[in-house]
Amino acid sequence: MAQAAQKAGGLATRLVNTAKGIQSYSTPRLQTFWKYAKVELRPPTLSEMPQVQEGINNIIVSARTGKWKKLTVKESLINSVIVLECIFCFTLGEIIGKRSLVGYNIPGAFYPSS
CATH class of the missing domain: 1.20.5 (Single alpha-helices involved in coiled-coils or other helix-helix interfaces)
Structure with a gap:
């Protein structure tokens, strides 16, 4: 019984340490992901519509030529x-x-x- 309690305590400690390691590993990567996701995944604003139209026109011209x-x-x-x-x-x-x-x-x- 005492050995089972020690093993459970050791397992809990290892799980906590593993979770801390995963969190410290993923935090900077997640911050980088969110930095780019905020810029890249938002829809275009009205001020960017001329650039969108120009890009579409460039594709059409490239296809024709x-x-x-x-x-x-x-x-x-x-x-x-x-x-x-x-x-x-x-x-x-x-x-x-x-x-x-x-x-x-x-x-x-x-x-x-x-």
Whole structure:
């Protein structure tokens, strides 16, 4: 009985020390994450809309002039990964929004066979 109490006390001490280590390891990284998340994840303000419009126009001009043909393999790969990330985020949002993996529930659109 006494040995079990000692083992439990030792386990509790190790858990507390591990939790302190995890907290001291993650605190600076979490602060860095929040610093960038506040800047990068906010929607554009009205004063930034001309820059957004200019960026979209640059993409359209690049597509028309064939500038995309002169990209390096690395730039193409990075652009492809960004596009895939956008598609996956949109798809995940749709799945969460409709609360189903397949299709929307439209009342009256499906008549089960009797």
